[in-house]
Amino acid sequence: MAMNGAGVNAEAVTVEAVELYEWPYRLRLPFRFGVITVTHGRQAVVRVRIRTADGRTADGMAAEALAAKWFDKNPELSDAQNLEQLRRALEIATGLYRSSRPRTPFRLFADHYPDQIAxxxxxxxxxxxASYGPALLDRAIADALCRARGVGFYQAVRTNLLGIEAHPVAPDLAEFALAPFLRGLAPSDRIHVRHTVGLVDPIVAADQGPGTRVEDGLPETLEEVVATYGHRYYKLKVGGNVAADVDRLARIAGVLDLQGHDYAVSLDGNEQYADEDAVLELWRAMAAAPRLxxxxxxxxxxxQPIKRQNALSAPxxxxxxxRPVILDESDGDLEAFPTGRSLGYRGVSSKNCKGFYKSILNLARCRMWNQAEGDGTYFMSAEDLTTQAGLSVQQDLALVNLLGLVHVERNGxxxxxxxAGRPAGEAQTFLAAHPDLYHEQDGRVRMRITDGEAMIGSLACTGFATAAFPDVTAMEPMKKAEWGS
Structure with missing residues (x-):
């Protein structure tokens, strides 16, 4: 296989230590998507130590929600079992990476990918x-190498410090010129935030029953969100019942249409439809509704409107x-997007929980296919898995910004x-390090959104988009997974 993407800066590293932590959090509002309504959760936090070829060591970190009923929606599994699955994925990746000989960060991912899946x-x-494990470790390793070399994530990818190259895990990219593709990535200092409207989110104040308001100074209804943040982009969940979906969308449109500017929407089916015909029934009903x-x-x-067991079995x-249809939950392995393309899917989501190397490779595929067809048919979207303030949201924002995406779903x-749930000193540390992204409001450090945009220039700092680390002493060491081991 030709090494047509490896950069002269690529450096082999050894993973000397991996520490796994987690901590609980509560949602200020219930969030309904797909088959679950979420009121609380846990976040996984990874810290790694690497050794470079010249003997220096460096630490890096990553964080991601341990999410139930998204990675595996099998109704026979409890939410607790879903979390155990993800812990097991982290354990597998830790074992593979800790026992590996020195490799570039990309080779750690790519060479061990088949073993991780198997x-x-x-x-x-x-x-x-299974991909959840390396998704976190890869980010932490990239963070550590960036710190060892005094560079930021954008520079590390564009100069290929991470060693992204043609590899058998993505054989269709063997002849694609990866090096100039990486050099051409051009991050911005701002990005539009696409607001998520979940299936139980109140649209107007009348939707909230007596005593249900949180009253914490943040918007609660969609009407309040529109007035507070000034979004131009929205993501609307639909639930699989055509009549109920059309009625709810019409109520949402009644708020969005009153804005004094244009808006754009993505429609998220969250696998709630059995097949294409069921989604077409919804689409025709929407198109026939004057209010919509x-x-x-x-x-x-x-x-992703179609259940994953059917999504890649028919055009x-x-x-x-x-409208273009994209993959999200069905993007399970590195071959999912090419398979989807053959069935008429035109895009795929980027989510750090699926792995940032996968996002970069899928963007390369979009470029390669669009060059071959002479148009912009294929694209990537930027979606959320409740990325929380701190490491998780910052690393995901940096990735989609580097990919050149101008808007990103944010719901955390x-x-x-x-x-919330973290030490006050930790919040102040992140605020001091990233004052464009956060601000202090009512005594709380929160994400800042102005005219629908987040300012993210500070993410170009040394490391993987963070100049601050969370306090692991305020977390629990992750226990051995009680799943499949």
């Missing part, structure tokens, strides 16, 4: 679940003729109150 399968983990005329015209794409070309700042 060992995950032996432990009863679908590929999407402006909202329908504003829809950019439809995200979606009729639906795609109305709405459903979780800033650094």
């Amino acid at each position: 060992e995950g399968a032996r432990s009863g983990l679908p590929p999407l679940v 005329r402006r909202l329908v015209d504003s829809i950019l794409y439809i995200e 979606v070309t009729r639906l795609a003729a109305a 700042h709405h459903f979780i109150d800033g650094f």
Whole structure:
């Protein structure tokens, strides 16, 4: 395999230590998506220590929600079992990376990817679940190498310090010129925030029953969100019942249409439809509703409407003729996007919980396919998995910004109150390090959104988009997974 993407700066590292932590949090508002309503959760935090070729050591960190009923929606599994699956994925990746000979960060991912997926399968983990482990370790390793070399994430990718190259895990990219592609990535200092409207979110004040308001100074209804943040982009969840979905979308349109500016929408099915015909029934009902005329015209794409067990078994070309359809939950392994393309899917989501190398490779595929076809048919979207203030939201923002995406779904700042559950000193440390992204409001450090945008220039700091670390002494060491081991 030609080494057509490896940069002269690429450096082999050894993973000397991996520490796994977690901590609990509560949502300020319940969040309904797909088959679950979330009121609380846990976040995993990873700290690694690497040794470089010249003998110096450096630490790096990453964080991600341990999310139930997204990675694996099997109704026979409890939420607690879903979390155990993700802990097991972290354990598998830790074992593989700790026992590895020195490799570039990308090679740590790519060379061990088949073993991660295979060992995950032996432990009863679908590929999407198994990939959660390296997704966190890869970010922490990249963070550590950036710190060892005194560079930021953007520079590390564009100069290929991480060693991204042609590799058998993505054989379709063997002849694609990765090095100039990486050099051409151009991050910005700001990004539009696409606000998520969950299935139980109140649209107007009348939707909130007596005594249900949080009254913490943050917006609670969609009407308040619009007035507070000034978004231009929204993500609307639909639930699989056509009549109920059309009625709810019409109520949402009644708020969005009153804005004094244009808006754009993505429609998220969260696997709530059995097949293309069921989604087309919803689309036709929406198109026939006069109250939805402006909202329908504003829809950019439809995200993963079909259940994953069916999504990659039949074409979606009729639906795609109305609006582009993208993969999210069905993006389980590195071959999912090429398979989806053959069935009429035009895009795929970027989520750090699926792995940042996967996002970069999928963007390269979009560039390669668009060059071949001479148009912009294929694209990536930026989606959320409740990325929380601190490491999680910052590293995900940096990734999608580097990919050149101009808007990103963000829901963590709405459903979780800033650094709620974390030590006050930790919140102040992040505020001091990233004063463009955060601000202090009512005594709490929260994400700052102005005219629908987040300012992210400070993410170009040394390391993977963070000049601050969370306090691991205020966390619990992750216990051995009680799953498949």
